[in-house]
Amino acid sequence: MLYSGTYKSVIKIVGLLLFISLMGGCGCDRKKVQEEPAEKEPTDLELIKEAGVLKVVVDYNSTNYFVYRGKPMGYQYDLVHELCEALDVNPQITVSNDLVESFDGLQNGRFDIIAQNLTVTRKRRELVDFTAPLKQTRQVLVQRKPNPNDSNTVYLKSTLELAEKKVHVQKNSSYSRRLVNLSEEIGYPIEIVEDSIYGVEQLVARVANGEIDYTVCDEDVARVNKTYYRNIDVSLVISFPQNIAWAVRKNASDDWKAYLDNWITEFKKTRKHAVLYNKYFSSPRSSHRMDSEYHSITGGKISEYDPVVKELAANHGWDWRLVSSIMYEESRFNPEAESWGGAYGLMQLMPNTATALGVTDITEPRENIRGGILMLNWLDEQLLNSIPDSTERIKFTLAAYNIGLGHVKDAQRLARKYGKNQHKWEGNVDFYLRNKSSSKYFEDPVVRWGYARGEEAYNYVQRVTGNYEHYLNVIPK
Structure with a gap:
């Protein structure tokens, strides 16, 4: 009788231990299920390839994007097409000369990339990520050449002479920030007029036409404009060399920026890029294009018909x-x-x-x-x-x-x-x-x-x- 009671007690203890073991095992299984990672979200690069479309914003000017004799052209336009060919996607191009619109569109997903001549600055780095540099340039003052017959010439030979001068620049551009810093450096105020209507090249044209006295733009763009505005001078450099790059969203996946960095670095080494750059920034034909009535900027015509x-x-x-x-x-x-x-x-x-x-x-x-x-x-x-x-x-x-x-x-x-x-x-x-x-x-x-x-x-x-x-x-x- 005692043996029987002891045996029953042992059976109960063994059963309890087995139950606890099984429950513990179930708990472990549940924990393992809970710890299984969620399905991986597609990256920016994967989404672009899946959609088959790259959404790009470019700016409209004589070097980046324009239409000549019915054909769309431009340094940034051609670069974008080379990139899309490498990605095997189609470009969806939006034109905007409003930097705020471009940056906002990038942040809200309207654009995948800003393909413009963006100067890389610390302030902008807080808003976007920049790709590997496309090129380097310096900022220059655009002014009319000196007139020996005019005693009231406005021609400046030194940055020190910018003191208390009025300079028109594109609104929200890096040129405005540079002039603020330059004002500090020379110890005198510079009157900076941020223009929300005219783009960089339109301001250059206004200088050439005598409507304003000064503006600022990148050196390579200034040299191109100098070939068809023969009365302007672009020799006064006002900045150190600066990187020019494309921009992607700050929270973009690493693979998208890594792809762009690698593509840009490798493409810049090719002969095709050298030819492309020369076509828009060094070739004498660039001035001939601008002189044509079939250039969308200067003439606005598609054809003679x-x-x-x-x-x-x-x-x-x-x-x-x-x-x-x-x-x-x-x-x-x-x-x-x-x-x-x-x-x-x-x-x-x-x-x-x-x-x-x-x-x-x-x-x-x-x-x-x-x-x-x-x-x-x-x-x-x-x-x-x-x-x-x-x-x-x-x-x-x-x-x-x-x-x-x-x-x-x-x-x-x-x-x-x-x-x-x-x-x-x-x-x-x-x-x-x-x-x-x-x-x-x-x-x-x-x-x-x-x-x-x-x-x-x-x-x-x-x-x-x-x-x-x-x-x-x-x-x-």
Whole structure:
């Protein structure tokens, strides 16, 4: 009886210990589950590659970004395109000469990068992270050359002579901070006027035109401007050499900045970069570009046919800048351009099509433009019911202008068959048009027009809409 009671007690103790052990094990398992790391958030670089788009803000001036003879150009513009090619993404370019807007847009995610001539300063480092330097430059005073016949000349030979002088600079620029420090250094006040309307090069132009006496800008930009404003002097240096760089968000992931730093460092070593830099900062052609009426800054024209395009486009409800973008892609504004297939003129009309549209002389520029616009009208009308969104319809109309309406309709039918949106271009109909050279698609029963090299039409739409966006950025309506 005693043995039986003892045995039962032992059994109870063993059971209790086993229960505690099991509970402890469960607790450990729960702890392990709780300590498992959460799913890793994608980095900035991964998000950019996944989206396939790099959102960039550039400033509009004669070196960084402009349009010349219908073609977007510029040092920063070309750099961005080289970067996007390396990333295998498309650039989405916004133009802003407002530094506050650029910095705010970077912080709130509107932009991935500021691709401007940003001077690296301690104050700015508190707001953003800078990439590896693109270049170094110094700040210089821009003033008019001395006039020996004018006893009241305002020409300055030394920074000491800036005492109590009025200097206009772009608002929120590093030039203002440098002048504040310079004022301390010389021991006299400098009247600093921060201009919120004019950009750096516009202020240089105002100096050249005698509207103001002084401004400040980077030395390399000043030298370029000196080639077409022959009356300005840029020899008075007011700063030590300073780094110029791009900016990314302060909280951007390390891999994005590391990628940019590495890319910039390596690209600067290439011959391509040397050629690019020379093109915008050293070549005599830079002054010839600025002298042209087809430079967006000085002349504001896209081509010599602007007046005709504006008139005819307005008559039919088209934006003349879109028509000009088509014309640039079709013929580079050459009225005698002729394709291997027989298309002719500024808008590359086929003779039979021109006749059907009532074009009397395909070789006459005005008639050729009119015919091209009538063709756009007809295509737009054919697509109106299936693509009610006018902005979306432009892409379909452009594709049809290039490859033919039948092939675009085929791509719509393929999109519908394979569960995509036949009313949307990007990521839907464009895929099937691009792949219409594949037997899987051009032999599909829903296809009526057979084989097509749709990749060409897809690229055509990309180029025309891309150039059109650049025209919208800098060419007045």
